[in-house]
Amino acid sequence: MDIFFEIHKDIPREGPGNNDSTKQAITMLKDIPSNPNILDIGCGPGMQTIELAENMNGKIYAIDIHKPFLDRLLETTIHKNVSHKIEAKEMSMFSLEFEEDNFDVIWCEGAIFIIGFEKGIQEWKKYIKKGGYLVVSEISWLRKDIPEEPKNYWEHDYPEIKGIVDNMRIIEKQGYLPVGHFVIPEKGWWEDYYNPLTDRISKLRKKYINNKEANDRMDNTLREIELYKRYSDCYGYVFYIMKKV
Secondary structure, three states: OHHHHHHOOOOOOOOOOOHHHHHHHHOOOOOOOOOOEEEEEOOOOOHHHHHHHHHOOOEEEEEEOOHHHHHHHHHHHHHOOOOOOEEEEEOOOOOOOOOOOOEEEEEEEOOHHHOOHHHHHHHOHHHEEEEEEEEEEEEEEOOOOOOHHHHHHHHHHOOOOEEHHHHHHHHHHOOEEEEEEEEOOOHHHHHHHHHHHHHHHHHHHHHOOOOHHHHHHHHHHHHHHHHHHHHOOOEEEEEEEEEEO
16 A cells, blocks of 8 residues: 555546536535535545535535645645635544534545445435535446456456446435436546656656565556556446435
């Protein structure tokens, strides 16, 4: 994990996404209180947390297990003049330390895969107020006819990957009202994630020239990037917006 965080240090995001997609998802939240209570799970360095603060009123609790990410977020809140809206907490998504029926919105961009899509939306539901929302982005198949190379890669790396229709069924199975979904555009993979990640790896090669573990990890990351370059029509990150009824 130390090598993972070294590779991902100082890049804008910890997964695919962009501010336009965050704002699009925000517009799909209807009839929420004027000052909602919001939880951002697995916030990372917090690009989407800042976007939430700049586009919504209320209090945002941003949680992550990696303190350097939280430190970066807190620095950014001061620079963006939103520190009064955001409280960062070092906390695991597997054991949320909040009261039930506490949040009007729970948000999780690109991190629900850590706990698993179905497990996450099932376990987090109790923390959402009736009529509140859960918004997550999850890697999903975009076609039925997936070539062997991306299929083998992702089913090994993340066996839970499913198509949009299957994920919508899970949402309904867990008792939510599906509000909508949309695919994050390809630029959301490149501008703030894969391009900075590629540059970061280039800089780390000299530092870890004799470290096999680090180089294996970097090689695997570059394979993932090359795979998306060739098969971006087959899979992508999808925002799923659902309501607790």
